[in-house]
Amino acid sequence: MRKCGPLILTLLFIGLLGVSAQISPDCSGAIPICTNTPVNGGAYDYGDDDFNGDTKSGCLEQSTMAGTIESNSGWYRFTTxxxxxxxxxxxxDSSEDWDFALYRTxxxxNLGDPIRCNFFDNSESSSFIGVGEDPTGMANSIQYEDWLDVNAGENYYLLVNNYSNNNSGFSIxxxxxxxETNPYDALDCSIISNLLGPPVAACENDTVALDATxxxxxxxxxxxxTGIGYQQIVGENSPMINVTASAMYRVEVVTPTGNxxxxVQVAFSMAPITFMVTDEAYCLVEGDSFDLSQKNNExxxxxxxxxxxxxYHSSLSxxxxxxxxxxxxxxxxxxTETIYVxxxxLANPKCFDASxxxxxxSVEMPIADFPLEVFLCxxxxSTSIGDDTPSAGYTYFWSTGAITPTIDVYEAGTYDLTITNEQFGRACSETFSITVYISKAPVITDVLIDDxxxxxxxxxxxxxxxxxxxxxxxxxxQSSGNFEDVLPGEHIVTINDLNGCGSVSESIMVVGFPKYFSPNGDGVNDRWEIVGMTELQDPIVFVFDKFGKLLGQIDENNMEWDGTYNGKQLPSTDYWxxxxxxxxxxxxVEAKYVENHFSLRR
Known part of the structure; x- marks a missing residue:
């Protein structure tokens, strides 16, 4: 909807006409402004030094050749x-460098310290500085200070200062x-003493009524x-006049006691027209964003x-x-959603078009919710790779030429899969590389038992x-094949392939025995035995010499060997x-992985 008239706005006034009377270089002559007052102009020189030679005022610093804080300044005052x-x-103009300081006084x-202040050098080429929210929608702009909480009846002075010496003027x-709550009297207009009231900002095709009753x-x-001096408007002799053109207007009121x-200044701004904006579809990547300013030219x-x-807005309202x-x-x-433009x-935000x-x-980019590394046992x-839970409307293309969501592969290698999600006239594609490895089944080669x-x-x-x-x-x-503090007895050891290519288990026997014994009759290590035999069912131990000759037998009834064969002492050597x-x-069964030799010493 196009609008060219008064409206409750978050942006209430901006400069319209370059009238030199609207600029004051000194705080003492600050221009009073209020709701619906057009504010604009260039700032040239600084008049008297309002900071009395101080080198700082809040974020403002002495930076001119004259040794002052102010460079080219304009002062305004207003009351909430x-x-x-x-x-x-x-x-x-974005090529220029402007700064400001706001004082509550x-x-x-007695200005005191500014309650809001900005002194950045505009290296970002911004077109706005201020308090609250950048009107371009730029988030976290260094040129903007936090919103200010105010109460009714507070007085403020605003310094606008130009440091670039390029001076195309400014607007507020x-x-x-x-x-929003007080669209017509948020700022006090009674501070402007004038029969016709404060200056008026309006949109083209509006009619402004001036009342001099x-x-x-x-x-x-x-x-x-209109710039060539005051000319009388022929035939206009009533207390009120309706005007439709930008100009300075003057009234002469004739009374018996004197004239x-x-x-009053009345400024009309051109109302914009919003051209047709084409629908937009873009590929949505998680955490990414779309730059709405791409639609500005349209x-x-x-x-x-x-x-x-x-x-841009999410509702017409x-x-x-x-x-x-x-x-x-x-x-x-x-x-999908509807975006309202x-x-x-910029001369007067009350002149707008929202038609x-x-x-x-937002079209979702395909994501890989399937393994990108696959192991073929x-x-x-063969094994199947790819998207085994395909999304409706997605298309698939493999580097092998296949067009199915999954394929069967028979050998190791890298296979590329391109998935496309096409909606709202936009095709969003992503290519995924799936690597296939050959994985061998596990084998228990040996088990070391530190008995x-x-x-x-x-x-x-x-x-x-x-x-x-x-x-x-x-x-x-566990990731390691080492196990500590294992009790004597029969145990099951298992190796499992993490890639799903099976597992293998074996039964082992953990027993303890002395590595040597000395049957010399001194009562110390006179006999050789195996610790843990009681944990087994019907255990039998056979003792051999190095040639394999059976020398003795130990069982549940006789669990020790004394180092003799047929009543004769055997020599010092190793036995199995x-x-x-x-x-x-x-x-x-025979116990596996048992280190089955020991020594006899005399």
Whole structure:
């Protein structure tokens, strides 16, 4: 909807006409401004030093050749008529460097420290500085200070200062909640003493009524100045006049006690037109955002971005009122939504057009919710790779030429899969590389048993390369094949392939025995025995010499060997043994991985 008239706005006024009377270089002559007052002009020189030679005032610092804080300054004053949030935007050419300081005081000789202040050098080439929210939608701009909470009846002085010496002028817009709750009297206009009231900002095609009604008046004469001096408006002699053109207006009120003269500025700004904006679909990557400013040229058409500003909103109501501008870098979710476009005049944000909108679609980029590393077991012919839960509407293309979501592969290698999600006229594609490895089944090569008799260490060994985990007696798996504090007895050791290519288990026997014994009758190590035999069913130990000759036998009834054969003492040397027992399946088996030799010493 296009609008060219008064409206409740978050941005209440901005400069319109270059009238030199609207600039004061000194705080003592600060220009009074209020709601609906056009504020603009260039700032040239600084008049008297309002800081009395000080080198700092808040963030402002001495920086001129003259040794002053002020460079080219303009001073304004205003009084709040409501409580709430206050902000303002100072607009200027992006090639220039402007700064500001806001003081809460009613006395220029006692400014104190500014409550809001900005002294950045505009290296970002911004077009605005101020308090509150950047009207372009830029988030976290260093040129903006936090919103200001105000109460009714507070007096403020605003210094606008130019440091670039390039001076195309500036304008001021006010914003904040007090202009929503009090659209016509957020700022006190009684501080402007004038029969015709404060200057008036309006939009083209509006009609502004000027009222000079005065008791006892006998005649009214109206004049108009468009830059060549005041000219009388023929035939206009009533107390009120309706005007439609930008100019300075003057009224002469004739009374029996003398004539009264009053001047007022009326400025009309061009109203923008929003051109058609095409629907937009973009590929949504998680955490990414869309730059809405890409649509500005479409909305502006031939209109200059130096004269109009584009904002985007999620509802028509917000667009009409200028509320809740969407951030320039807009983050959204998958789906469609309607974006409403508002174009406002930089000269007067009350002149706007919110008649256009466009459909904004976020198309989800495909993601890999399937393994990108797959293992083909060496004892299996093939395996399936790809997206086994395909999304509706997605298309698939493999580097092999296949167009199915999954394919069967028979050998190791890298396979590329391109997935495309095409919606709302936008195709969003992503290519994923899936690597297939050959994985061998695990094999137990050896088990090292460090038999310490009561608490033993067991280490499972394999000569197969792979990603394995290890378990003892069906306990929790661990990455290492080493187990400590293993009690004597029968145990199950397991190697499992982490890539799903099977597992292997073996039964081992953990027993403890002395590495040597000395049957010399001194009562110390006179007999050789195996610790842990009682944990076994029907254990039998056979003792041999190095030639394999059976020398002795130990069982549950006779669990020791004294180092003799047929009653004769055997010589000092190494001997071997074999341990058998009845396993859980009732079969007699030989204990594996037992280090089965010891020494006899005399």
């Amino acid at each position: 008529m409501a409580s709430g949030q206050l902000g303002f935007n100072i607009g200027f 009613n006395d220029c000789s 817009q006010f914003s904040g909640s007090i202009f 005065t008791p006892n008046a006998t005649l009214y004469n109206w004049f108009m100045d 009264i003269y009053s001047d 909305a502006l058409g031939s209109q200059s971005p130096s004269e109009f500003i584009v904002s 917000d667009a009409m009122n200028g509320f809740n501008k969407l951030p320039e870098q807009y983050t959204t979710t998958v789906g 508002r174009i406002s005049s 256009r909108q466009f459909e904004f679609a 060496d004892d299996i012919v 310490l008799q009561q608490y033993n260490n067991v280490t499972i060994l394999t000569d197969v390369e792979g990603d394995f985990e290890y378990s003892l007696d069906d306990g929790e798996y 043994f074999k341990l058998t027992y009845i396993d859980s399946e009732g079969q007699r």
